[in-house]
Amino acid sequence: MDSLQAGCCYAEIMASITCFECSRCQNQVSADSYKTVCPSCAGPLYVRYDISALQKTAVRPVEGGNQSMWRYASVLPDVDPVTLGEGWTPILRSRRFAHLYLKEEATNPTGTFKARGMAMAVSMARHYGLKKLAAPSAGNAAGALAAYAAAAGIEAHIFMPKDVPLANYLEGVAYGANVTLVDGLISDCARIVQERKEKEGWFDVSTLKEPFRVEGKKTMGYELVEQLGWTYPDAVFYPTGGGVGLIGMWKAFEEMEQLGWVRGKRPKMIAVQASGCAPVSRAFQQGAKTSQMFENASTFASGLRVPKPYGDFMILDIVRSSGGTVVDLPDEKILASLLDWSRHEGLLLSPEGAAATAAYDFLIETGFLRPDDRVVIFNTGSGLKYVDLIADAMGIRRNEVKTLPQRTPVGGIITPQ
Numbered sequence: 001m002d003s004l005q006a007g008c009c010y011a012e013i014m015a016s017i018t019c020f021e022c023s024r025c026q027n028q029v030s031a032d033s034y035k036t037v038c039p040s041c042a043g044p045l046y047v048r049y050d051i052s053a054l055q056k057t058a059v060r061p062v063e064g065g066n067q068s069m070w071r072y073a074s075v076l077p078d079v080d081p082v083t084l085g086e087g088w089t090p091i092l093r094s095r096r097f098a099h100l101y102l103k104e105e106a107t108n109p110t111g112t113f114k115a116r117g118m119a120m121a122v123s124m125a126r127h128y129g130l131k132k133l134a135a136p137s138a139g140n141a142a143g144a145l146a147a148y149a150a151a152a153g154i155e156a157h158i159f160m161p162k163d164v165p166l167a168n169y170l171e172g173v174a175y176g177a178n179v180t181l182v183d184g185l186i187s188d189c190a191r192i193v194q195e196r197k198e199k200e201g202w203f204d205v206s207t208l209k210e211p212f213r214v215e216g217k218k219t220m221g222y223e224l225v226e227q228l229g230w231t232y233p234d235a236v237f238y239p240t241g242g243g244v245g246l247i248g249m250w251k252a253f254e255e256m257e258q259l260g261w262v263r264g265k266r267p268k269m270i271a272v273q274a275s276g277c278a279p280v281s282r283a284f285q286q287g288a289k290t291s292q293m294f295e296n297a298s299t300f301a302s303g304l305r306v307p308k309p310y311g312d313f314m315i316l317d318i319v320r321s322s323g324g325t326v327v328d329l330p331d332e333k334i335l336a337s338l339l340d341w342s343r344h345e346g347l348l349l350s351p352e353g354a355a356a357t358a359a360y361d362f363l364i365e366t367g368f369l370r371p372d373d374r375v376v377i378f379n380t381g382s383g384l385k386y387v388d389l390i391a392d393a394m395g396i397r398r399n400e401v402k403t404l405p406q407r408t409p410v411g412g413i414i415t416p417q
């Protein structure tokens with residue numbers, strides 16, 4: 001299925017990788033096999049291309065064209081994609097705020113932006129001949145890995161906290177992955193993968209411990225600039241757990257500038273966290289370069305429950321050099337914004353996306369942003385993947401409620417007269 005699409009849509013020249021480059025010590029590593037982290041300092045690796053060659057071959061996509069993230073094939077690694085139609089998601093103008101745009105990632109396969117990174121990582125894994133992939137996940141990355149691994153005929157071994165949204169567990173199992181639920185956080189899951197991977201022969205596709213998920217997620221940066229007529233917005237709001245999308249978008253901006261696809265001032269990058277798990281926000285406020293482990297992390301925005309992001313220093317550096325900020329919101333504010341957007345915009349956001357909309361309200365209130373600033377907010381996933389967690393947060397328990405009065409503010413079962 002995917003190669004059929006590839007045959008008709010990816011005719012242009014794709015980019016040859018020259019090397020992987022360490023984000024911390026700039027060490028260059030050969031790309032003749034799939035690599036994890038920098039062999040000298042364990043820093044995350046970036047995929048690098050020969051930019052002067054790309055300046056001759058890379059082409060800005062034409063209107064129409066391929067309707068997935070592979071429309072940017074000329075700036076993506078030369079690979080036969082394992083695709084389920086990820087990317088090229090809508091950018092929606094808010095009905096209430098004229099300068100506010102929502103990048104709606106819910107339309108991706110598996111209902112979240114995680115599809116972009118996993119489509120790329122699994123495509124490259126197949127390209128390099130890998131057969132067994134493993135990942136710890138806050139939930140949605142697991143679903144995406146399971147789907148793309150199934151499409152590629154590759155084994156997926158997934159470890160996630162036992163209280164992830166039910167949808168994440170279900171999709172892992174339904175796609176045929178080996179799913180283990182862990183009584184702990186994503187950091188505990190990561191430790192298990194780390195301990196077992198060598199013996200089991202797994203390749204670890206953990207957040208920022210391999211270079212290609214960033215490469216897939218960078219397409220969000222290309223898309224938002226293209227959808228705004230090849231211009232930058234003033235600010236981008238990104239719900240930040242591990243920070244892959246934020247790091248990917250910043251890479252995209254750098255590449256686009258080198259290719260002459262966009263000019264002007266880059267957007268302020270606004271990293272958004274939940275107050276129940278806000279290691280990056282804390283570090284930002286303290287002026288620190290890295291974060292500390294956030295103890296007793298807890299929030300219904302499960303994708304933000306990353307107590308110590310591996311790439312914390314990259315997130316902090318990008319936010320600071322963009323003139324942006326880091327904001328964290330309590331779950332009550334996140335839920336209120338989720339319901340606000342449901343009722344006034346017709347969009348059931350993920351809790352992570354609603355953290356970003358709540359952060360927008362907050363930064364307008366504080367005056368950090370003005371209402372006429374052009375802003376893009378990422379709704380990173382569909383609220384429908386969180387039915388159990390949102391229902392819980394709203395106090396809806398269908399099976400316990402037998403009958404309720406006809407007019408009731410939240411749900412319940414009504415007995416017809």
Ligand SMILES: Cc1ncc(COP(=O)(O)O)c(C=O)c1O
Nearest residue numbers: 140241242243244303352380381
């Ligand atoms: C819906 C959603 N939004 C945001 C995030 C955070 O993503 P990142 O790790 O790129 O910061 C996640 C991670 O699981 C997620 O599932």
Ligand SMILES: [Zn+2]
Nearest residue numbers: 022025038041
């Ligand atoms: Zn290094």
